[in-house]
Amino acid sequence: MLSWGTWECADCGRALRPGDRLCPNCGSTRARRRYIPSGRRFNWAYAIVALLVLGAVAFLVTSRFAHRPSSTGEVIRHFRRGQELLEAGRHEEAIAEFETVTRMAPESVAGHHELARACDVAGRHADAVRALRHTLRATLTDKTITNTTRNSEEAELRCELAMLLAKADAFPEAMAEIEKASRRDPSIERTPDYQIALAIVQAGRGRLEAGRRALRRAMELSPKATRDAVERWIADRPNGPEVPLLRSILAEGNMPRGAASDVGPSAAPIDEG
DSSP states (O other): OOOTTOEEETTTOOEEOTTOSBOTTTOOBGGGEEEOOOOSOOOHHHHHHHHHHHHHHHHHHHHHHTTSOSOHHHHHHHHHHHHHHHHTTOHHHHHHHHHHHHHHOTTOHHHHHHHHHHHHHTTOHHHHHHHHHHHHHHHHTOTTSOHHHHHHHHHHHHHHHHHHHHHTTOHHHHHHHHHHHHHHOGGGGGSHHHHHHHHHHHHHTTOHHHHHHHHHHHHHHOHHHHHHHHHHHHHHOTTOTTHHHHHHHHHTOSOOTTTTTTOOTTSSOTTOO
């Protein structure tokens, strides 16, 4: 089989060496020789195998990247659309938009967080818990923030998760999240959100006095925000086991200064009944 650059006799096809003036087989002159840059004969079997391999590689590549965004702008567009739909009360459509965001950008903390919020508003509490857990994981693996910021954000998210679990009457799990929040960032105990979550969870567990102290502490820190948050909670869960305690605290109105003087930064101990 001839290779690239081989000469052969034009009359008999005999392979010729460079410098041959006559064909050693038939005596033909050089003028009748011809150059055939033929290379190896085309092998269809190899070609078919190569095409199959290339096709498989193309399929894997397109499957792997099929759900990736064409640009960051596309993710932002879905995110903003989801926020608009959520504000308009079109909860299921908003959820669909945020689900698209999380598929396109699985590491998006904001995407998972907004999905959790939309599911919560839509009454899909199990889905909200799942989305908020994804938010937590994304926060813990976020390399763009400092450890201090990560600890603070993790503590806040765990308080939110405790509230979602309480809505599902999963009070032991909710209490575990509050304890994790306090360990991760002890300063969160000085925020009304933490104390409100602690009060609700403790009341739901039947720890009424601990719940009462936590709610009093929250009212000390921010009376209006605490009252608004508790009233919204009661409206959403009028028959919850924690509601009687919350109603009684609200009925007390504005407490005189020092009424909760025994309530310090750790005056609502999470282990006390």
